Amino acid sequence: MRASGPQLGWRLLRGRKLTQWVARLAALGVAVGTAAMLVVLAGFNGLESMVRAAYEGMHAPYTLSPTEGIHSEVDLEALRALPEVAGLSAVVSQKALVRSEEREVLVEIWGVDSAFTTFSPWAAQMIRGDGDTVSVLDGLYLGTGASIQLLTDFSLGPDPVELLWPQAGLEDFQRSIALVRGTFSVHPQIDYAFGIMPMTELRALRPLADSGHYSHVLVWPAQGAPSDLRATLAAAAPRWTAERPEEREEAMFQVLRSEGLVTTAILGFIVLLASLGLYAAASLIILEKQGQRAMLAALGMPAERIRAAFTWSGIWLTLIGAILGFTLGAAVVAAQTQWGLLKLGEGYVVEAYPVQWSVGQSLAVLGLVVLIGALLSWLAGRQAGSDTKLLRSA
Numbered sequence: 001m002r003a004s005g006p007q008l009g010w011r012l013l014r015g016r017k018l019t020q021w022v023a024r025l026a027a028l029g030v031a032v033g034t035a036a037m038l039v040v041l042a043g044f045n046g047l048e049s050m051v052r053a054a055y056e057g058m059h060a061p062y063t064l065s066p067t068e069g070i071h072s073e074v075d076l077e078a079l080r081a082l083p084e085v086a087g088l089s090a091v092v093s094q095k096a097l098v099r100s101e102e103r104e105v106l107v108e109i110w111g112v113d114s115a116f117t118t119f120s121p122w123a124a125q126m127i128r129g130d131g132d133t134v135s136v137l138d139g140l141y142l143g144t145g146a147s148i149q150l151l152t153d154f155s156l157g158p159d160p161v162e163l164l165w166p167q168a169g170l171e172d173f174q175r176s177i178a179l180v181r182g183t184f185s186v187h188p189q190i191d192y193a194f195g196i197m198p199m200t201e202l203r204a205l206r207p208l209a210d211s212g213h214y215s216h217v218l219v220w221p222a223q224g225a226p227s228d229l230r231a232t233l234a235a236a237a238p239r240w241t242a243e244r245p246e247e248r249e250e251a252m253f254q255v256l257r258s259e260g261l262v263t264t265a266i267l268g269f270i271v272l273l274a275s276l277g278l279y280a281a282a283s284l285i286i287l288e289k290q291g292q293r294a295m296l297a298a299l300g301m302p303a304e305r306i307r308a309a310f311t312w313s314g315i316w317l318t319l320i321g322a323i324l325g326f327t328l329g330a331a332v333v334a335a336q337t338q339w340g341l342l343k344l345g346e347g348y349v350v351e352a353y354p355v356q357w358s359v360g361q362s363l364a365v366l367g368l369v370v371l372i373g374a375l376l377s378w379l380a381g382r383q384a385g386s387d388t389k390l391l392r393s394a
Contacts, residue, residue, distance in 0.1 A: 006312045019281075019288050026277035027321035033271035034325025034369050035332065038362055040267060042333045044260040045361070046354030051256065052246065057121050058187045059245040060089075060218035062229060067239050071209040074217060078236045084225040089116040092199055093215035094207035098142070099162040100150040107146050109163070109195045110215075111202030112137065119220045121186070122196065128182040129154025137198050139181035145192030147183045154182075163205065176205040268368065275318070275372045282314035282380035307381045314377025315370075322369045326362065333357050 064079075066072035071092070079088055092111040097104055117123040117137050126134040126141050129152075134141070139158065142150070152159045158179035167174050178197070185191055209215060217237070221229055233242040246253045333355050335341055340352025 006316070010313070010316055019284050022277075022284055023281045023317055026281040027317045027324070029274035029277045030271070030318060030321025030369060030373060031325035031328060033267070033274035034322050034365065035329035037264070037267040037271060037365050037369075038326065038329030039332050039355075040263060041260070041361055041365065042329075042336075042355040042357050043353060044256070044263065045356035045358055048253070048256050048260070049356050050350065050354045051252065054187060055245045055249050055252070058190055059248055060120065061221055062219040062233060062242050062244060063248060064217040064219060064233060064237055064240045064242050065215070067241050071213040071215050072239060073212055074214055074237050074240055076217070079217065079219065079233065082232065082236055084222055084229055084232060085219055086222040086225075087115055087119045087220045089113055089119060089218045090199070090214045091116075091216040091218060092202055092207060092209045092213075094165055094202060094209070097164040098146065098150060098195070099164065100152065100159070103150050105146050105149045106193075107142065107195045108193055109140070109197060109202060111199035111207070112196055113199050116196070116218070120218065122184055122190075125186055126182055126184040126196075129158060129180070134182060137196065139201070140178040140195055140197040141182045141184055142180055142195045143191035143193065144183045144185045145188060146195060147180070149192070150180075152180050152183075154180075165208070167206075174206055178205075271369055272372055275369070275376055278314050278317055278321075278373050279376045279380050281317060282310065282377050283383060285313055286310050286380065286383050310383075311374075311377045311381030314380055315374050318370055318373025318377065322366055322373070325369070326366055330357065330362070 064074070074090075076088070076090055079085060090113050093108055094111070095106065095108050098107045112120075114137075117135070123134070123137075126137075128134060140161075142152065150161065152161075158181045160177055160179055163176045163178050164173045166172075178201075184196070203209075203211065217240070219229070219233060219242070226232075230242040230244070234240065334357075336353065336355045337357075342353045343351060344353055
């Protein structure tokens with residue numbers, strides 16, 4: 001029974017101690033490179049998931065905004081009638097200069113309806129100045145960052161502030177007094193730039209939005225709804241654009257993706273360099289086995305089968321290194337997930353560096369490593385000839 005290429009390749013791995021050590025080091029280099037790529041990619045996945053979770057707490061699952069302009073009319077009843085929608089909240093926004101007795105800060109004030117306190121995660125973070133929780137929005141609430149900048153003081157009750165924004169004709173400012181009744185804390189990006197109050201109270205202060213016009217519509221999907229409702233929402237609200245949290249924070253996620261791609265490319269290059277050891281190991285095996293090559297040729301084995309056998313010896317080294325690296329990388333990620341070995345220290349949202357294992361991504365890395373190793377093994381195998389003159393060294 002004739003031995004196949006993979007069987008001959010496995011037998012060719014047996015040799016002198018020097019060759020065996022070179023082969024082992026080559027497989028170890030592939031293993032370390034594979035494990036490093038898997039661990040770093042898991043770190044990027046964990047970081048992206050953490051950032052995504054943070055921004056999902058900031059934004060509604062879908063935010064509708066006018067395609068043109070800042071404010072526009074929208075058929076809220078048509079949106080509420082959609083079976084895929086569990087609830088929605090209309091928003092009127094107005095950028096205002098908020099001025100206290102000592103300081104002033106630019107804030108975007110959202111006038112929201114009653115559904116906002118039911119669905120929005122912001123509502124759960126609202127606290128009155130006296131420390132009580134809020135069940136019904138009853139005045140102006142500022143993000144904690146804006147409140148700190150304004151030095152708001154609730155010791156005597158709600159703190160009055162002056163709101164200023166230009167009138168529609170830009171000839172004068174609309175000046176109003178509002179009582180800050182409490183604060184909310186969602187995310188620094190929100191806490192330093194936003195305030196919320198009932199829509200009826202904001203409209204009474206004559207914002208730039210006309211009556212019946214809105215700035216945003218926040219939508220929460222029903223349980224069991226399709227994963228992507230943007231087309232459905234756009235059809236129910238013409239001239240409005242539906243965005244998910246990652247689209248509203250596209251710059252942030254684009255930076256994360258770019259960093260991940262650059263790091264993957266660098267790690268791929270490192271794996272390629274590590275795999276060059278396979279080329280050296282395969283070449284050394286070919287030099288050591290020149291007598292066996294001549295004997296196989298004398299016995300009538302075609303040159304292509306001889307080359308394939310030596311190619312398979314390199315592929316076996318690649319597979320051994322890739323599987324070891326896959327196992328090592330999975331073990332490191334599992335240990336970080338279970339015990340949080342790499343700590344971030346104080347002042348961070350999470351105590352340990354977040355990691356997330358992706359099966360599809362890991363299999364792609366494994367396939368890339370095997371492909372690189374197979375290509376280098378094939379190039380090395382091209383050196384294996386079938387010259388019977390070398391039979392003396394067998």
